[in-house]
Amino acid sequence: MPIADPLSPAAEQRWRHLAQPDEEVLLTVASDIAAGGHYGERWLVITNKRVVVLPDGRVPSPPGADGRRNGAAGSTGSRPAEGGGTHGSPNGHVAEAPEAREARDAPAAGTAEGVVALAIEELTEAKTEPVVGGGRLEVYTGNIPVPLLEYSSSLGPKFSEVARGLQQVIKGNPFLVSDDIPKLRCERCGRLLPEKNMTCSRCVRKSAMLARLAGYMRPVMGLSLLLAVATGGRTLVQLAPPYLQKLIIDSVLTPPVPGGTLKPHYGDFGMLALLVLGIAAAGLGTTLLMMIGSWLAAIVGTRITFEIRGALYRALERLPLTFHNKREHGALMSLVTRDTDMLNYFLVEGMPYLVTNSLLLVAILAILLSMNWRLALLILIPAPLVIAGGGFIWRRMRVYWNRWSQSWALFSAHLGESLAGIRVSKAFHQEDAEIGRFDRRNEDLAQVTIREGRFWGGSFAVLNFITGMGAYIAWLAGGREVIAGTMTLGEIVAFVGYLWLLYGPLQWFNNIYQWMSRAFAGAERIFEVIDTPREAFGSGNAAHIERIRGEVEFRDVTFGYDKAKPVLKDVSLHVEPGEMIGLVGKSGAGKSTFVNLICRFYEPDHGEVLIDGHNVKDISLECLREQVGVVLQEPFLFNGTIAENIRYARPEAAEREVVVAARAANAHEFIVGKPDGYDTQVGEKGSRLSVGEKQRISIARAILRDPRILILDEATASVDTETEKAIQEALARLVKGRTTFAIAHRLSTLRNANRLVVFDEGCIVEVGTHKELIERHGRYWKLVEMQSEVNKLRTVDG
Amino acid sequence: MITTDHITAAPTIVGAANQPAEVTASEPVTPQDTLRLDGSVDPRRVRLFRGPHGVLRCTIDGDRSVLRAKVVRAFPISHQNHWINILDWKNKEVCLIENPDDLDPESRRLAGEAIDEHYRIATIERIYSIENEYRTLFCDVLTNLGRRDFVMKWASDTIVWLGPDELMLVDIDTNRFRIPDINRLDAHSRKQLGVLL
Numbered sequence: 003m004p005i006a007d008p009l010s011p012a013a014e015q016r017w018r019h020l021a022q023p024d025e026e027v028l029l030t031v032a033s034d035i036a037a038g039g040h041y042g043e044r045w046l047v048i049t050n051k052r053v054v055v056l057p058d059g060r061v062p063s064p065p066g067a068d069g070r071r072n073g074a075a076g077s078t079g080s081r082p083a084e085g086g087g088t089h090g091s092p093n094g095h096v097a098e099a100p101e102a103r104e105a106r107d108a109p110a111a112g113t114a115e116g117v118v119a120l121a122i123e124e125l126t127e128a129k130t131e132p133v134v135g136g137g138r139l140e141v142y143t144g145n146i147p148v149p150l151l152e153y154s155s156s157l158g159p160k161f162s163e164v165a166r167g168l169q170q171v172i173k174g175n176p177f178l179v180s181d182d183i184p185k186l187r188c189e190r191c192g193r194l195l196p197e198k199n200m201t202c203s204r205c206v207r208k209s210a211m212l213a214r215l216a217g218y219m220r221p222v223m224g225l226s227l228l229l230a231v232a233t234g235g236r237t238l239v240q241l242a243p244p245y246l247q248k249l250i251i252d253s254v255l256t257p258p259v260p261g262g263t264l265k266p267h268y269g270d271f272g273m274l275a276l277l278v279l280g281i282a283a284a285g286l287g288t289t290l291l292m293m294i295g296s297w298l299a300a301i302v303g304t305r306i307t308f309e310i311r312g313a314l315y316r317a318l319e320r321l322p323l324t325f326h327n328k329r330e331h332g333a334l335m336s337l338v339t340r341d342t343d344m345l346n347y348f349l350v351e352g353m354p355y356l357v358t359n360s361l362l363l364v365a366i367l368a369i370l371l372s373m374n375w376r377l378a379l380l381i382l383i384p385a386p387l388v389i390a391g392g393g394f395i396w397r398r399m400r401v402y403w404n405r406w407s408q409s410w411a412l413f414s415a416h417l418g419e420s421l422a423g424i425r426v427s428k429a430f431h432q433e434d435a436e437i438g439r440f441d442r443r444n445e446d447l448a449q450v451t452i453r454e455g456r457f458w459g460g461s462f463a464v465l466n467f468i469t470g471m472g473a474y475i476a477w478l479a480g481g482r483e484v485i486a487g488t489m490t491l492g493e494i495v496a497f498v499g500y501l502w503l504l505y506g507p508l509q510w511f512n513n514i515y516q517w518m519s520r521a522f523a524g525a526e527r528i529f530e531v532i533d534t535p536r537e538a539f540g541s542g543n544a545a546h547i548e549r550i551r552g553e554v555e556f557r558d559v560t561f562g563y564d565k566a567k568p569v570l571k572d573v574s575l576h577v578e579p580g581e582m583i584g585l586v587g588k589s590g591a592g593k594s595t596f597v598n599l600i601c602r603f604y605e606p607d608h609g610e611v612l613i614d615g616h617n618v619k620d621i622s623l624e625c626l627r628e629q630v631g632v633v634l635q636e637p638f639l640f641n642g643t644i645a646e647n648i649r650y651a652r653p654e655a656a657e658r659e660v661v662v663a664a665r666a667a668n669a670h671e672f673i674v675g676k677p678d679g680y681d682t683q684v685g686e687k688g689s690r691l692s693v694g695e696k697q698r699i700s701i702a703r704a705i706l707r708d709p710r711i712l713i714l715d716e717a718t719a720s721v722d723t724e725t726e727k728a729i730q731e732a733l734a735r736l737v738k739g740r741t742t743f744a745i746a747h748r749l750s751t752l753r754n755a756n757r758l759v760v761f762d763e764g765c766i767v768e769v770g771t772h773k774e775l776i777e778r779h780g781r782y783w784k785l786v787e788m789q790s791e792v793n794k795l796r797t798v799d800g
Numbered sequence: 801m802i803t804t805d806h807i808t809a810a811p812t813i814v815g816a817a818n819q820p821a822e823v824t825a826s827e828p829v830t831p832q833d834t835l836r837l838d839g840s841v842d843p844r845r846v847r848l849f850r851g852p853h854g855v856l857r858c859t860i861d862g863d864r865s866v867l868r869a870k871v872v873r874a875f876p877i878s879h880q881n882h883w884i885n886i887l888d889w890k891n892k893e894v895c896l897i898e899n900p901d902d903l904d905p906e907s908r909r910l911a912g913e914a915i916d917e918h919y920r921i922a923t924i925e926r927i928y929s930i931e932n933e934y935r936t937l938f939c940d941v942l943t944n945l946g947r948r949d950f951v952m953k954w955a956s957d958t959i960v961w962l963g964p965d966e967l968m969l970v971d972i973d974t975n976r977f978r979i980p981d982i983n984r985l986d987a988h989s990r991k992q993l994g995v996l997l
Binding site: 195 | 851855932938951995
């Protein structure tokens with residue numbers, strides 16, 4: 003979404019009065035918080051000379067301007083309600099003249115009627131200041147902050163980019179801002195999106211969705227056609243019994259009226275048996291066709307969801323980490339499991355039901371109208387009530403199901419947590435408190451279930467009564483016609499029979515529509531993931547470097563997982579091939595983010611990361627990841643054997659290579675000490691191994707990979723001293739001849755580094771050898787001093 | 801074991817270039833005059849005031865002055881009117897005040913303003929509609945800050961009970977909306993709220 007917003011007419015008018023000659027407008031953006039803190043618009047105009055804040059014409063002034071900046075956050079308890087202010091004359095020309103004069107005349111800052119104008123040359127910095135539920139764009143004049151405008155959290159990413167762009171102008175650089183701003187509203191209908199950049203559920207076209215689902219039907223096209231035939235046949239067969247009942251009553255059982263039409267089959271048992279056989283055959287046919295239909299629907303539906311689930315998982319594996327970071331794992335698992343199940347359920351159960359009953363409805367209506375159109379219209383009187391009642395019940399039921407689902411989620415989350423933390427509960431003697439909490443959750447769940455059951459039972463009883471009204475009308479009005487001799491008894495029986503066939507689906511049709519919408523919304527979410535651009539693995543133009551030398555360079559790199567909060571700010575560093583770089587700094591200083599960018603798990607918001615002189619964006623991702631090895635603080639092992647986990651780096655590696663890697667990682671001895679040696683199952687996430695064992699396996703994995711660039715992210719942080727020594731030995735072998743980036747809080751482990759890079763709040767503040775940095779008495783020296791103090795305390799305690 | 805309930809004041813921070821500096825006290829500070837163990841101070845010694853461009857400043861009498869302060873709640877949900885923290889521009893604690901009513905009236909007023917600046921939480925006065933689409937709620941409301949539509953997920957951490965009748969809704973962008981008393985909403989609003997409660 004473009005970052006720039008066109009000025010509103012009122013703001014445009016104001017700007018025309020304020021603009022200076024030969025002033026070039028670089029950007030205009032709107033915030034969603036007006037002066038006084040209420041919702042509305044204020045405009046930021048960045049030019050090559052000034053930064054100007056304009057209020058929207060409709061915006062009232064904040065009450066009691068007490069020397070604070072006009073338009074600063076609202077004062078306690080006195081924010082005016084929307085439209086309750088007095089400022090903002092529609093014919094703003096007269097009102098704006100003094101403000102324009104003041105703002106234009108002011109060299110550094112001018113404030114009048116909500117306009118703030120500051121000369122760029124007076125500014126030293128631009129930044130955003132986050133608050134709970136929003137943020138504030140600020141500039142500094144010298145060391146004095148000037149709040150410019152506020153915005154809600156929804157516009158956080160946009161104003162972060164604005165601040166970055168403004169900072170460039172302040173520094174005298176060209177103004178460059180990204181247009182990659184998350185989309186909040188549907189571009190078609192203007193409605194808010196369920197999530198940023200997501201598709202609008204209201205604008206999902208069901209026909210387009212059906213067409214796309216049909217595309218997945220190709221492998222089972224023959225079976226799909228058979229399913230259509232079975233479904234149509236079943237509909238036809240279902241129509242037969244009421245008509246046969248009519249024939250039995252009118253032709254076989256009812257005596258002819260004296261002087262009336264001759265009934266050749268009256269009292270004919272053979273005909274009776276034949277017609278009953280016909281009803282039974284229709285029943286059997288319906289059953290058989292239902293079985294065949296269900297069987298075919300199960301195959302067709304399951305194959306389609308099999309294909310979609312596969313495509314979805316393949317997409318998830320290929321999507322960049324930025325995508326995964328924004329989504330909860332639970333939500334993604336729900337996509338693969340629940341949403342695909344929902345789609346499967348609809349395709350297997352719902353779709354045949356919808357098609358069969360739609361055909362049935364049309365056919366029955368045609369039959370009833372042809373039999374007796376007046377009676378047919380009469381019995382349709384309760385139909386709107388049944389449809390509306392069905393709709394009401396399903397809407398309410400959805401609320402109950404949501405409540406139940408919420409209660410169940412809380413219940414199961416509490417259960418899982420309390421069982422996982424049972425050692426802590428016992429240690430703090432909190433068993434009774436935990437039992438109390440469980441009882442409350444259990445009671446909540448029981449109450450919700452009871453309420454749901456009560457509503458379900460009661461409402462459907464009422465709906466069935468309403469549905470029965472059609473039959474009462476049929477018997478009353480039809481019976482009258484039978485008495486009058488204008489209708490036969492068989493016809494009225496057939497009428498009532500068709501009526502139940504008609505009203506049954508009507509009760510459920512509303513639900514079917516909801517069901518379809520729900521399944522299609524799930525399908526939409528799935529297709530959205532499938533359609534999300536994947537990581538560019540080896541695109542046509544990507545460079546394939548057979549053997550990376552290991553030269554790494556960061557050029558003015560700025561990056562934030564949330565664009566509103568940059569984690570790295572204008573970082574520049576050049577690393578020679580084979581160098582070992584120690585990354586030092588407090589938690590959250592940006593060290594791990596720095597190495598994540600080398601792996602291209604993320605791409606810089608600004609600046610470049612170069613490897614061997616190539617921008618990482620231009621290197622084939624496959625080639626890059628093959629030559630970068632990572633050892634993490636908390637190594638992740640997959641369920642399988644130790645050998646399989648070491649081979650994860652290179653599945654084709656021979657046993658000898660696996661053993662060599664394990665030896666180099668000081669892992670061989672503990673592995674062969676286990677009863678199953680390299681075939682030992684490590685358990686889920688490696689749960690059957692100690693942290694030190696897992697770490698050494700992950701080092702063996704990295705050794706087997708033989709990476710040109712090695713990243714050690716706190717590789718020895720979670721282990722005891724003896725294990726650390728073993729791991730350090732293994733790492734010393736591993737780093738030889740490779741460019742290495744090592745992050746460690748224990749500074750002593752980085753003394754062998756060629757250079758140490760000290761991070762603070764996303765910036766590189768010091769670079770040098772251990773000796774140089776100690777002599778400099780700077781940030782690194784302080785960290786070393788602090789750690790020495792802690793070690794002394796440990797020694798005293800110990 | 802620590803036997804005293806007083807500790808010495810944190811070292812004074814010298815401001816970096818382009819950032820507000822912290823100013824040290826002109827007189828020596830004795831341990832009795834400085835922060836208590838929980839970080840609180842005698843509120844009578846704390847003074848808040850506005851500097852240029854409305855920037856909040858804080859002075860602890862006889863101790864130090866902070867050229868750019870902000871005020872946050874230590875317990876924003878469970879104790880909204882007590883336990884306020886004054887922080888400097890780097891989010892380092894200046895002091896903790898248990899009861900803001902103990903501040904002088906002007907400082908109390910400014911603390912309230914600063915809290916309002918820091919917590920952009922709109923109070924819902926009327927609910928026009930809440931539509932539930934598969935546990936995503938599309939809300940259209942009138943707040944004390946004006947009309948607003950927002951989207952939220954139906955989850956326990958987005959529908960937060962602050963009290964028996966007080967509710968906070970958190971949208972997908974982490975904007976917050978408060979309903980001080982759901983019983984005081986009009987009938988239509990309560991009916992709409994029934995969708996999510």
